[in-house]
Amino acid sequence: GQMAASVAHEFRNPLTGIRGAAQMIREKPSSAPEFIGMIEEEALKLEALCEDFLELARPINIRLVPSRLGDIARSVASSWRPAFDEKEVILAVQARDDEPVLRVDPRRIEQVLHNLVRNALESTDPGGSVTISVFGGGLVVEDTGQGMDENVLERLFIPFFTTKSYGSGLGLCNVRRIVEAHDGEIEVVSRPGEGTRFELFLDRRAS
Numbered sequence: 001g002q003m004a005a006s007v008a009h010e011f012r013n014p015l016t017g018i019r020g021a022a023q024m025i026r027e028k029p030s031s032a033p034e035f036i037g038m039i040e041e042e043a044l045k046l047e048a049l050c051e052d053f054l055e056l057a058r059p060i061n062i063r064l065v066p067s068r069l070g071d072i073a074r075s076v077a078s079s080w081r082p083a084f085d086e087k088e089v090i091l092a093v094q095a096r097d098d099e100p101v102l103r104v105d106p107r108r109i110e111q112v113l114h115n116l117v118r119n120a121l122e123s124t125d126p127g128g129s130v131t132i133s134v135f136g137g138g139l140v141v142e143d144t145g146q147g148m149d150e151n152v153l154e155r156l157f158i159p160f161f162t163t164k165s166y167g168s169g170l171g172l173c174n175v176r177r178i179v180e181a182h183d184g185e186i187e188v189v190s191r192p193g194e195g196t197r198f199e200l201f202l203d204r205r206a207s
Contacts, residue, residue, distance in 0.1 A: 010049055014042040052170045056159060060181040062105035069139055069202070070095030072106055073132045076113040080121070088126040091117075095134035102137070104202055108178045109139075115171045116141040116198050123147075123196065137203030138184070148190040156188060 021035035021042075070093070077093045084091040113132065120130040123145030133140040148156070159173045179186045182202050190196035 007053065011046065014045040014049070017042040052174075055174060056170055056177075060108070060177050062108055062178075062181050064103040064105060066101045067104050067106045067109075068095075068099055068101055069104070069109070069134045070099050072109050073113060073134055073139065076110055076117060077132060080114075080117050084121060084130070087121065087124075089121060089124050090129035091121075092129065092131045093134075094131060099134055100136060102202060104182060105178075108181070109202070112175050112178050112200065113139070113141070115175050119171070120145060120196070138199065138201040140197060140199050142195065142197040144195045147192045147194045147196055149192050153188060153190060 018039050021038045025032045025035050073093050073095060077091055080091060117130065117132070120141055120143035124130060124143045125145070128144040130141070130143045130145075133142070157172050157176045159170060176186055179200055179202065184200060184202040186201075187199045188196065189199075
């Protein structure tokens with residue numbers, strides 16, 4: 001019942017926008033060019049929500065290949081650099097040259113990092129920092145942002161739970177599913193006003 005209510009809530013907002021735009025066009029046909037863009041935008045939101053829900057429903061298939069987590073971390077950091085520069089938040093990657101090669105799914109680990117880095121950026125004020133660290137068998141994403149209290153931490157990986165005014169609340173849920181599909185574990189340490197630290201343990205040494 002809780003999940004059904006959450007799904008309905010997530011779909012209701014875009015549908016309200018579409019319905020409102022359609023009513024305006026009906027009342028004033030000359031306004032169609034103005035509201036067609038809004039209808040398209042809300043329809044795209046619905047499509048993205050459908051994809052998120054389908055992703056949650058599907059079993060996660062991973063393709064394990066020998067990979068270096070540092071290479072994956074640097075690639076993700078490079079794609080986020082402009083957004084961090086714009087917000088004036090420091091983004092750093094710490095990885096040793098002699099890090100071990102692990103058997104992971106690089107595309108899925110990228111997906112995990114994109115989610116964690118996005119969340120870290122959104123919770124960190126200008127002048128703060130986000131650090132991606134690579135250790136022997138996993139990754140750490142740590143920020144100097146707003147942090148979270150115990151109530152939020154307990155619900156963090158529940159599908160559809162979010163503290164944001166937008167989004168489906170499925171990002172961290174999928175993060176945990178991907179980590180667990182690697183037979184790994186994820187831990188979170190956070191306190192209000194003291195930032196957040198996500199630790200991912202993914203020790204699958206390449207043979």
